[in-house]
Amino acid sequence: YVHRDIYSTVYLFRHGFIWDPLAILMKLMILVAVFFSMMFSRQYNDEHDIAANEFYVLALLSTLGMMVLISGANLLTLYLGLELLSLPIYAMVALKRAKERCLEAAMKYFVMGALASGMLLYGFSLLFGISHSLNLSAIAVIVSRMSSAHSTLILFALIFVIAGVMFKLGAVPFHMWVPDVYDGAPNSITLFLSSAPKLAAFVLLVRLLGGPLAHYVPQWHEVVLVLALISVALGNLVAIVQTNIKRMLAYSSIAHIGYMLLGFCVATTRGYSAAMFYLLSYVLMSVAAFGLLTAISRRGVEVAEIKDLSNLSERNPWVSFMMLLIMFSLAGVPPLVGFIAKINILEALIQAHLVWVAVYAIVFAIVGAYYYIRVVKVMYFEKTDTNITPNLFYCASEGYMAITITSLSLLLLGIFPQVLINLCRTVFSV
16 A cells, blocks of 8 residues: 555455545544553453353453444444444443343343444445445435436435434434333443444544535434434433433433434534534543443442432542533533533534524523432432441542542543544544
8 A cells, every 4th residue: 555644544355344544533532532441341250150251252342433433334234333332331231230220221222223234224225225235335426316216215325324323322312221221230341332332333423424415414414413403402301300410411312312313413524523623522521420330339249329429528529529510511610621611513514604502402401410410419418317328438549530530631631632523623624
């Protein structure tokens, strides 16, 4: 190969595999998320009798699937990557076989995942039938030249493709698995599930809607916008009434995916980069939040209820301060990275003359701040009943280190966000 710089696009394996700035950045971020997931999980898995060998093998297989998916340049590669990503996670959710809720969550996730996978594959088959090609760039050229007589069939394929991808992201109305699986799975597996796979699903969305279906932006813009608005509303409103912190974070993840989709549906370079920055920020916040819950869970104790964190500020002041940073970042409080991420989304919406959508997002961001601040209130102002709530003071040394790095990075990225923002903009401007 002739020397190429980092911004060039290279195709390999007969245009089945792509190496471009989007793939490079997202693979690096996925590796970071997986690294911290495993760092948080080691002691938790030992103390909760989760088979370590199986956990790491399945996690690495899923990570390999994410890598294949992110560099997929044709429909077959994308689908193979998606299945290799998903199947190990179904098994991971059920690793704790003695716990019925884990088995129930795994079964729900598997059945609904199979349905979503079938819908996505049907959309792919329609695109292949229309274009007689598996290559994304070839499909994009053929679709853009087609007459209006084929538009109905392409729109039909578009609906199935969006449905399949939205399931992986956990957007409404394909969100039903999210709270049950997040709550039913052990903390270490919820941590893995809530982070890296969302980055891979975002790339799948970009490759399909920004590639073969880019000619139909006016049509899919409206569909994605509606799904985003409903996700923001439902996620924030339902999270308010949750007493289980894992279910609360699950519903909040639906809302955050909604915010990301608000940026994506703008369908401009600024919108795509804002959506990417938002998702990267959210994944870091999710790793920090679920990682903290994983690190402070002890043998026989699964920290799942908000009340389990009561008076944590006295029992472990440093961990409670890190949790405060995480909650404030999720709520969008400056100067943390969650605030910058929301500002980027609002800026993209206003530039696209979607001011009413920006106002809508601000209103629900204010609503969502309530349930994050409630966690801080419980940690700092509610006393512990020692007969009920376990002592969470002890935390393994690598747990402390991982909590500190991930939580303080939220503050650091909030104060100095420009490097990551520029990287995201570069990805979509080359």
